[in-house]
Amino acid sequence: MTLQPKNMLNRLLKSLLVSFVCIIVLSIIINLTAIKLPILTEASYERYLILFLYLIVMIxxxxxxxDQLYLSQKAKGISLFFYLFIMTGSLQLLESLVAQINVQPKAIVDVIVYTLVITSFTVLIFRYYGKGAESYTKRIKNYFSHQHISKWLLKCIYAIFLLFIAHYLINSMLTPFIEPYYNGRYTNILKMSHHAGDVKYVSMLTHALVMVVGFQPLFALWKGSKTSLLFWFGFPLFIILAFQPFIFNVHWPLGFRFPLFIEETLIMYIHAIILVHLFYVPDETHKEEELVKSKLSLSNW
Structure with a gap:
């Protein structure tokens, strides 16, 4: 999908509007209820500005x-909610468990409210009027019809294994850089546990499972090339799961925050590469292109 300068400016202005409205609505909700967001624990202009700028980029x-998935408004709203919830409500919380970061029990409720607000205004303002919207279930069925269910299950198991191994290896390489912070001085940030190892590995495995299962609809609905899917799948992962915690949690020591940022960036992009490689199925438009690429790669060998 090529963005013309005029369309890009229009989208940017809409993103700015959605972000501004979301900030206002979230601040009202926070003031009137017990809902809290980590970035807005302190009602300072700096925190609101960080959230505002982040939302512009993310939205x-x-x-x-x-817009590239060509969904109806209803399907788009539901899909967007679950997409953002998987990112912020599942994967982020699981990453917090891996890093032994303190997470409040009611954090899931806060995330649901946050996700609902962003989804509602994004769908309301970014309305898709183009042609090409097809039946959601039809496209899902068509995607899974390319291979027998047993092959898909084996592929899912293989993907979960690869994601877990990648997560484990990257975490093991970067843990020495943040180990000094687990010395009791940062109990307000970190949650020390005698079962930290078990929690970490279970969280990694669950993280892999959520990645494989949760993003299957995205692969099923994608109509572009494999390269474009890698970008559009990987870059939002980076923004939401690596960049967001880095800029939001300014109260964390930089020596702890930066290695986590590097770790999350590596994990997200490697996970994206693995999943796109395993689950991308080209549509009729891109089948020939992928066939040519595969022939070229074989000839190079």
Missing amino acids: FYVSLLF
């Missing part, structure tokens, strides 16, 4: 991603 790219 710009995520809205563009969903």
Whole structure:
């Protein structure tokens, strides 16, 4: 999908509007209820500005991603909610468990409210009027009809194994850089546990499972090339799961925050590469292109 300068400016202005409205609505909700967001624990202009700028970038790219899926407004709203919830409500919380970061029990409720607000205004303002919207279930069925269910299950198991191994290896390489912070001085940030190892590995495995299962609809609905899917799948992962915690949690020591940022960036992009490689199925338009690429790669060998 090529963005013309005029369309890009229009999308940017819409993203700015959605972000501004979301900030206002979230601040009202926070003031009137017990809902809390980590970035807005302190009602300072700096925190609101960080959230505002982050939302502009995130909404710009995520809205563009969903416009390329050619969904009806209803399907788009439901899909966007679950997409953002998987990112912020599942994967982020699981990453917090891996890093032994303190997470409040009611954090899931806060995330649901946050996701609902962003989804509602994004779908309301970014309305898709183009042609090409097909039946959601029809496209899902068509995607899974390419291979027998047993092959898909084996592929899922293989993917979960690869994601877990990648997560484990990257975490093992970067853990020595943040180990000094697990010395009791940062109990307000970190949650020390005698079962930290077990929790970490279970969280990694669950993270892999959520990645494989949760993003299957995205692969099923994608109509572009494999390269474009890698970008549109990987870049939002980076923004939401690596960049967001880095800029939001300014109260964390930089020596702890930066290695986590590097770790999350590596994990997200490697996971994206693995999943796109395993689960991308070209549509009729891109089948020939992928066939040519595979022949070229074989000839190079």
